Amino acid sequence: MKINRSTKPAPQGKLEINLPAVEKFNTDGDVPFYFVRKNDLPIVNLRLIFRAGSKADPVGKTGLTYMTSMLLDEGAAGLSTFEIDAGFENLGTGFSISTTQDSIYISLLSLNENLEQSLDLLGKIVNSPDFTEESFGIEKHKLVNKIKRKNDDPAYIAGNAFENHLFKDSGYAHPALGYSDDIERITNDDVKAYYKKYLVRENLTLLAVSSIDSGDLEKLLKQYIFPVQIGKTAVESISLNPEEDGRFIFVHKDNSAQSEIRIGHRTGLRGEENYYSKILLNTIFGGQFSSRLNLNLREDKGYTYGIHSGFNYYREAGFFEISTSVQSEVTHDAVAEIMKEVTKLASGITDEELKFAKSYLIRRFPALFETYGQLVNHLTAMINHDLPSEYFATYLDNIRSVTKKEVENSIGLINPSRLNTLIVGNKDTALEKFKNVENSNFSMGNLKNV
Amino acid sequence: MSEILNLEYLKYPLENGLEVILYPKPGIPVVSLNLWYRVGSANETRGKTGFAHLFEHMMFQGSQNVPKEKHFHFIQEAGGTLNGSTSIDRTNYYESVPSNFLEMILWLESDRMGFLLDALTRDKLDNQKSVVMNERRERYDNQPYGRAFETLFSNLYPEDHPYHWPTIGWMEDIEKFNLDDVTSFFKKYYSPDNATLVLSGDFETENAKTLIDNYFGELSSNGGVQKITAKDFELNETKEIILEDDVQLERIYMAWHSCEAFHEDDAILDVLSDQLGGSKNARLYKSLVHEKQLALDVSVFQYSGKYDGSFLIIATAIPGVDTEVIKEEIKSELRKVMVDGITDEELTRSQNSIKSTFIYSIQNLDTISDHINYYNFYVGDPNYFAKDLARYNNTTRERVREVCEKYLSKPHVELKITPRGKNENK
Numbered sequence: 001m002k003i004n005r006s007t008k009p010a011p012q013g014k015l016e017i018n019l020p021a022v023e024k025f026n027t028d029g030d031v032p033f034y035f036v037r038k039n040d041l042p043i044v045n046l047r048l049i050f051r052a053g054s055k056a057d058p059v060g061k062t063g064l065t066y067m068t069s070m071l072l073d074e075g076a077a078g079l080s081t082f083e084i085d086a087g088f089e090n091l092g093t094g095f096s097i098s099t100t101q102d103s104i105y106i107s108l109l110s111l112n113e114n115l116e117q118s119l120d121l122l123g124k125i126v127n128s129p130d131f132t133e134e135s136f137g138i139e140k141h142k143l144v145n146k147i148k149r150k151n152d153d154p155a156y157i158a159g160n161a162f163e164n165h166l167f168k169d170s171g172y173a174h175p176a177l178g179y180s181d182d183i184e185r186i187t188n189d190d191v192k193a194y195y196k197k198y199l200v201r202e203n204l205t206l207l208a209v210s211s212i213d214s215g216d217l218e219k220l221l222k223q224y225i226f227p228v229q230i231g232k233t234a235v236e237s238i239s240l241n242p243e244e245d246g247r248f249i250f251v252h253k254d255n256s257a258q259s260e261i262r263i264g265h266r267t268g269l270r271g272e273e274n275y276y277s278k279i280l281l282n283t284i285f286g287g288q289f290s291s292r293l294n295l296n297l298r299e300d301k302g303y304t305y306g307i308h309s310g311f312n313y314y315r316e317a318g319f320f321e322i323s324t325s326v327q328s329e330v331t332h333d334a335v336a337e338i339m340k341e342v343t344k345l346a347s348g349i350t351d352e353e354l355k356f357a358k359s360y361l362i363r364r365f366p367a368l369f370e371t372y373g374q375l376v377n378h379l380t381a382m383i384n385h386d387l388p389s390e391y392f393a394t395y396l397d398n399i400r401s402v403t404k405k406e407v408e409n410s411i412g413l414i415n416p417s418r419l420n421t422l423i424v425g426n427k428d429t430a431l432e433k434f435k436n437v438e439n440s441n442f443s444m445g446n447l448k449n450v
Numbered sequence: 451m452s453e454i455l456n457l458e459y460l461k462y463p464l465e466n467g468l469e470v471i472l473y474p475k476p477g478i479p480v481v482s483l484n485l486w487y488r489v490g491s492a493n494e495t496r497g498k499t500g501f502a503h504l505f506e507h508m509m510f511q512g513s514q515n516v517p518k519e520k521h522f523h524f525i526q527e528a529g530g531t532l533n534g535s536t537s538i539d540r541t542n543y544y545e546s547v548p549s550n551f552l553e554m555i556l557w558l559e560s561d562r563m564g565f566l567l568d569a570l571t572r573d574k575l576d577n578q579k580s581v582v583m584n585e586r587r588e589r590y591d592n593q594p595y596g597r598a599f600e601t602l603f604s605n606l607y608p609e610d611h612p613y614h615w616p617t618i619g620w621m622e623d624i625e626k627f628n629l630d631d632v633t634s635f636f637k638k639y640y641s642p643d644n645a646t647l648v649l650s651g652d653f654e655t656e657n658a659k660t661l662i663d664n665y666f667g668e669l670s671s672n673g674g675v676q677k678i679t680a681k682d683f684e685l686n687e688t689k690e691i692i693l694e695d696d697v698q699l700e701r702i703y704m705a706w707h708s709c710e711a712f713h714e715d716d717a718i719l720d721v722l723s724d725q726l727g728g729s730k731n732a733r734l735y736k737s738l739v740h741e742k743q744l745a746l747d748v749s750v751f752q753y754s755g756k757y758d759g760s761f762l763i764i765a766t767a768i769p770g771v772d773t774e775v776i777k778e779e780i781k782s783e784l785r786k787v788m789v790d791g792i793t794d795e796e797l798t799r800s801q802n803s804i805k806s807t808f809i810y811s812i813q814n815l816d817t818i819s820d821h822i823n824y825y826n827f828y829v830g831d832p833n834y835f836a837k838d839l840a841r842y843n844n845t846t847r848e849r850v851r852e853v854c855e856k857y858l859s860k861p862h863v864e865l866k867i868t869p870r871g872k873n874e875n876k
Contacts, residue, residue, distance in 0.1 A: 002668070003664045003665065003668075005514070005515045005557065005560075005561060005565075006515055007515075008524060008554060008557065009553040009554045009557050011528070011548075011550040011551050011553075011554070012550045012552065012553060013550050014550065015479045015548050015549065015550050016479070017479075018478075040477070040813065041454065041809060041810075041812070041813065042454075042809075043809065043810070081730060082730055082731050082736070085729055085730040085731055086729075086731050086799055089729055089731070089799045089800075089802065089803045090798065090799050090802050090803075091802065091806075092802045092803050092805055092806025092807075092809075093806070094806075094810070109810060111806055111809065138740065138743065141743065141768075142739075142746065145699065145746045145768055145769065146746060148698050148699060148769070149594070149697075149698070149699050149746060149766060151698070152594035152696060152697045152698055152699075153593070153594055154592060253696070254696060254870075255696050255870075256592060257587040257591040257592040258584070258587045258588055258591075258592040288526060289522045289526065290519065290522050290523045290526055295519060298581055299518075299519060299577065299581075300577070301577075301580075302576070302577045302578070302579075302580025302581050302584070303580075303584070304581070304584050304588075305581060305582075305584045305585040305588045305589075325584075325587075325588050325592070326584065327583070327584055327587060356523070356526075356527050359527045359528070359529065360526050360527060360529060362529065363527075363528055363529020363530075363548055364526075364529035364530070364531070365529070366478060366479070366480075366548070367478070367480055367529065367531070367546065367548075369478075370478060370480070370813065370814055370815065371813040371814050372813060373813075
C-alpha cells in the first residue's frame with residue numbers, strides 16, 4: 001500500500017493516564033514517610049532526607065555539611081569503610097550520599113532479597129558513624145584536591161560565581177563543596193557537632209519507591225533505621241540582601257576556547273502561585289530544544305552546542321538563569337542575541353507557542369515516572385518544597401488551566417535591567433566588544449575567589 | 451532472577467533488507483523506537499574524520515516532508531523524548547512517545563531514511579558544522595583533560611586503524627565538509643539494509659508490523675556496505691607522551707591494546723577493571739587513593755568495539771606527587787595480580803554487583819531498546835541479556851590472572867597531562 005507522506009499522521013486513539021499514587025504517613029512518632037508502590041521489578045529505592053544542607057555551613061567553614069555527609073560511611077559501628085563498601089557490593093546494593101544547598105540525601109537501591117541486610121548497614125551508617133581522626137584527615141585532603149580539580153572546569157566556575165553574586169553574604173552564596181581555605185579550618189569536632197545538631201529525627205523525611213508493601217517496609221525501617229538520634233530542627237532561615245541592579249562580571253581564564261555565559265537574576269519561591277505560568281513561559285523561551293533561545297542561537301546562528309534557561313528553586317530562594325557556552329569570538333554577539341530575545345518577550349507569546357508548550361508538558365508527564373530513580377527524584381522535589389501529596393494528581397489540570405494572559409503576566413518577572421551577566425572566558429578574544437558596558441556596572445571577577 | 455532478563459521478541463527482515471525487532475511490553479502507554487545504522491567513525495578515512503557524527507546532526511535538519519526544526523518539534527509536542535548518538539561502530543537514533551503516536555514516529559524516521567537529500571541545503575550544513583565545532587570546543591577543547599582520549603587512541607592505534615581518530619573528528623576536517631560529502635555518505639550508509647529498527651513498549655504486534663511495512667517497505671536499498679577491516683598490530687615499545695593543559699592537577703593515563711567486544715577475554719577484562727578501580731575495595735583505589743594517598747581518583751576500564759579494544763588506567767595525582775611514583779605503584783599492583791591472582795571474595799563481590807546492575811538497567815524502555823540493538827549488532831542475538839550476565843558469572847580467578855598477564859604486561863601508551871609551563875621548570 002502506497003502511503004501519503006505529505007502530512008503528519010494523527011495520533012491513534014486516546015490514552016488512559018495512570019499517575020503514581022503517593023501515600024504519606026508518619027512513622028516512628030512523627031517522621032514523615034512518603035511511599036509509592038511500584039511493582040515493575042523486585043527492587044526498593046529508599047531515600048533519607050535530612051533537612052540540613054550547605055546553607056547551614058558556619059561562616060568561614062563552608063564545606064562542613066559536605067564533609068560531615070561524606071564521613072558518615074567512612075567507618076561506622078565498628079565496621080571499616082572497606083567493610084561497609086564490600087558489604088553493599090556483595091549485596092548488589094547501590095548506596096550514595098549527596099549534599100545539596102538545602103538537604104543531605106542518603107539513598108539506597110536494593111534488590112528485595114537483600115533489603116534487610118542493606119538496611120542493617122544503612123542503619124549503622126546513619127546512627128553510629130565513627131568519625132575517626134584518621135578518616136577525617138583523609139577526606140579533608142581529598143575534598144581540597146577535588147575542589148582544585150573542579151575549579152579547572154569553566155562551567156563549574158561560572159555556575160558558582162554566578163550564584164555567589166546573586167546570593168552574596170547568604171547561605172546560598174557558596175557551593176556545597178565549600179571553599180578550600182574554609183575547609184582547612186574545619187576540625188573533626190566541627191563534624192561531630194554538626195552531626196549531633198542536624199542529623200536528627202525532626203530534620204528527617206523518608207521516602208520510598210518500592211515493590212514491597214509499605215507496612216512491611218516500615219517494620220524493617222523501625223528495626224534498622226530508628227532510632228535516629230532525637231533532636232529539634234535546627235536549620236535557621238537564611239536572610240538575603242536586597243538585590244541590586246544587574247551587573248556585568250567577566251572572569252578571565254587563560255586559553256579558553258569558549259566563553260561560559262550565565263545571565264539572570266533572583267526570582268520568587270517554588271510555592272508561589274505563578275509556578276505553572278512560569279513553567280510554560282520558560283518552556284517557550286529556553287526550557288527545551290525547540291525553544292526560542294535554542295532555535296535562534298544554535299539552529300539559526302550556530303553560536304553554541306546548546307542554550308538553556310530555567311527558573312531554579314532552592315527552598316528559600318529562587319532565580320532565573322540563562323546558560324550557554326559559545327565560541328570565544330562570538331561572545332558579544334551571543335549576549336546581544338540573548339538580550340534581543342529577552343526584549344522580544346515583552347511583545348508576548350503566540351497561541352501556537354502556548355499550545356505547543358502545554359502539549360509538551362502534559363503529554364510527557366506520565367513518562368516522568370518510568371524508573372524507580374525518577375520517581376524518587378520527583379518525590380524529593382515535592383518534599384523539599386513542601387508540596388501537597390496530591391501534587392502529581394493535580395499537575396495536569398494546573399497546566400491546562402493557565403491562560404495566555406497569565407503566561408504573559410509572568411513575562412514581567414524577567415526584568416532586563418536587573419539581569420546580571422557573568423562570563424568566564426578569555427579576555428583577549430571575548431571582552432573587546434563589551435567596551436560599551438558602563439564602568440560603574442562592570443567588574444573583573446577573580447578566579448581565586450570563585 | 452533470570453526470567454526477568456528473558457525478553458520475548460520477534461525479529462524479521464523487510465524485503466529491502468531492513469532488519470526489524472519487536473519487543474512488546476505492556477505497562478505504561480509508551481513506545482520506544484531505536485534505529486541503529488551500521489556506520490560509525492570507524493567507517494571514516496583520514497582527512498574526513500568526524501563525518502559520521504556531523505551527519506547525525508544533519509538527520510535532525512528535516513527531510514522531504516518534514517521542515518527544518520520540525521523533527522524535534524513534532525516529537526516534543528507529542529510529549530516524547532528523542533536524540534541520536536554516534537560511536538566508533540554505529541549511529542543510533544531514538545525516540546519514545548505516548549503509544550498513540552507510534553505512526554507519527556515511524557513517519558518521521560522513514561522520511562529521513564528515504565528522503566533526507568530532498569531537503570538538504572548549504573545553509574543547514576554550514577549551521578550544523580558551526581554547532582558541531584562548538585560541541586567539540588565545549589566537550590573537548592575547553593574541557594579540562596578533554597583532549598586525553600583522542601591523544602591516547604591516535605597513539606595506540608596505527609594511522610590506518612579504524613579507531614585511530616576521535617568520533618567527534620579533528621577540527622580541521624569538520625571545517626572542510628561540503629554538500630557532496632553529505633550526499634555520498636547518505637547514499638552509501640543510510641540504506642535500509644544497513645540498519646536495524648527496534649520497537650519496544652506498548653503496541654499491538656500486527657498493527658506495528660503493518661505500519662512498519664507501510665512506512666519503510668517502499669524505501670530502496672543500495673545493496674550492502676563494504677566491511678571494515680582492522681589489521682592486527684602490536685606496540686613494539688611503550689610510547690610516552692606529555693600534553694600540557696589548563697589544569698592544576700597532573701593526570702596519568704595508561705592504555706594497552708586489548709581485545710574487541712564479546713571476545714572471550716572481554717568480560718574478564720571488565721571484571722579485572724572492577725577489581726582494580728571499581729570500588730573503594732578495588733586494589734588501585736585502596737592503595738593509591740586511600741592507603742598511600744598519591745592520587746585523588748583512579749578509574750579503570752576495558753573499552754571495546756566491534757573491531758578492537760583497549761584497556762585503560764587513569765589516575766589524577768595529588769599536588770606534589772610525581773606521576774612516575776603513581777605509575778610504579780600501578781605496575782606493582784598489576785604484578786601482584788599477574789603472580790597471585792585475585793581472591794574468591796574479590797571475584798564474588800564483582801559478580802554480585804554486576805548482577806544487580808543488569809537488573810537495575812532494565813527499568814527504562816529507551817535503555818532496553820538500545821540494548822536489544824546493541825546485542826543484535828555485536829552478537830546477532832537481541833535477547834542476550836542473560837547470556838551476557840553469564841559471561842561475568844562464569845569468570846574464574848585464574849582467567850582474571852591470565853588476562854591481566856596476557857594484556858597488561860605488554861608495551862602500552864602512557865600519557866601525562868600536566869599543568870601548562872610545568873615542564874619548562876624541569
